[in-house]
Amino acid sequence: MTLFNVGDRVRIKNSHPPGHRRTPFYARGKIGIIERYCGEFKNPEELAYGFDGTPKRELYRVRLSQTDLWENYDGPENDTLDLEIYDHWLEKAEG
Amino acid sequence: MTTDERDTHDHGHDHEHPGTTPDVNEAGYYELMAEAMKELLIEKGVVSADDVRRNLEFLDSRDPVDGGRVIAKAWTDPDFKKRLLDDGTAAIKEMGLTMGDAELVVVENTDDVHNMIVCTLCSCYPRTLLGLPPDWYKSKSYRSRAVIEPRSVLKEFGTEVPADKTVRVHDSNADMRYLVLPQQPDGTENWSADKLAEIVSRDAMVGVVLPTAG
Numbered sequence: 484m485t486l487f488n489v490g491d492r493v494r495i496k497n498s499h500p501p502g503h504r505r506t507p508f509y510a511r512g513k514i515g516i517i518e519r520y521c522g523e524f525k526n527p528e529e530l531a532y533g534f535d536g537t538p539k540r541e542l543y544r545v546r547l548s549q550t551d552l553w554e555n556y557d558g559p560e561n562d563t564l565d566l567e568i569y570d571h572w573l574e575k576a577e578g
Numbered sequence: 579m580t581t582d583e584r585d586t587h588d589h590g591h592d593h594e595h596p597g598t599t600p601d602v603n604e605a606g607y608y609e610l611m612a613e614a615m616k617e618l619l620i621e622k623g624v625v626s627a628d629d630v631r632r633n634l635e636f637l638d639s640r641d642p643v644d645g646g647r648v649i650a651k652a653w654t655d656p657d658f659k660k661r662l663l664d665d666g667t668a669a670i671k672e673m674g675l676t677m678g679d680a681e682l683v684v685v686e687n688t689d690d691v692h693n694m695i696v697c698t699l700c701s702c703y704p705r706t707l708l709g710l711p712p713d714w715y716k717s718k719s720y721r722s723r724a725v726i727e728p729r730s731v732l733k734e735f736g737t738e739v740p741a742d743k744t745v746r747v748h749d750s751n752a753d754m755r756y757l758v759l760p761q762q763p764d765g766t767e768n769w770s771a772d773k774l775a776e777i778v779s780r781d782a783m784v785g786v787v788l789p790t791a792g
Contacts (some may be wrong), residue, residue, distance in 0.1 A: 491690060507751055521752075552725075556731065558741075562744070562747075565747070566751050567753065567754055
């Protein structure tokens with residue numbers, strides 16, 4: 484059992500903790516769809532400071548719509564952006 | 579001036595001496611930090627100098643030829659293509675290739691989708707399959723513009739994607755590495771895998787151009 488399933492609507496947390504984070508700023512607070520589950524990986528936010536990276540985190544690929552990401556996106560509505568987000572940066576989104 | 583005079587004169591060094599040239603790589607701040615880190619890791623016994631040297635030698639020996647072989651095999655062997663799209667890391671192992679510590683995700687171009695790869699946070703790239711990334715891939719300009727205005731960037735590479743085709747950008751921001759499986763060009767249907775591999779360029783596997791038969 485994974486925390487999220489393919490097709491789930493998720494929100495990437497709009498959080499701004501200091502330190503090494505691999506959640507790009509442009510995606511924070513945005514809603515997307517789980518595209519695939521990538522497996523469990525050591526947490527880079529811990530590894531960056533010399534810890535062992537455990538507990539491991541579930542990593543997901545999240546698909547976002549470009550027109551949701553950028554107010555003035557110059558392209559059709561079908562254009563998308565996929566990126567990788569660790570589970571602790573994700574929450575279920577309504578709808 | 580003789581060598582002896584060069585060694586002993588006592589003015590400041592704001593000029594070049596005759597017969598001297600700067601080193602090929604004058605170390606900047608980050609190079610010095612990396613060097614210091616390497617020395618510490620060796621001193622603490624975490625890695626050996628030979629480990630570092632062997633890894634550099636391996637990475638320098640990689641080039642896009644291996645990536646091209648993977649794509650050509652996918653074009654000529656439908657079962658392999660399916661395995662490659664399901665689990666890229668496992669599929670390339672069949673060919674004796676490795677991803678090192680990372681995982682491979684292969685994304686397929688179709689009549690409806692064009693894929694393009696970027697790493698906005700640094701310069702993650704499938705180095706074991708394509709060699710070291712080109713300078714433009716590491717530039718801040720590509721890393722920001724590829725996500726914000728991918729169609730304009732593609733146009734600058736000479737790739738015009740029609741509006742009825744989805745442009746799908748992949749930000750390689752964590753543990754996955756990406757390879758684009760382009761569509762096989764028309765007119766190459768009966769080509770051998772070896773011949774096909776030759777027309778698959780590095781940039782086609784990053785998704786900024788399309789391969790052509792010629």
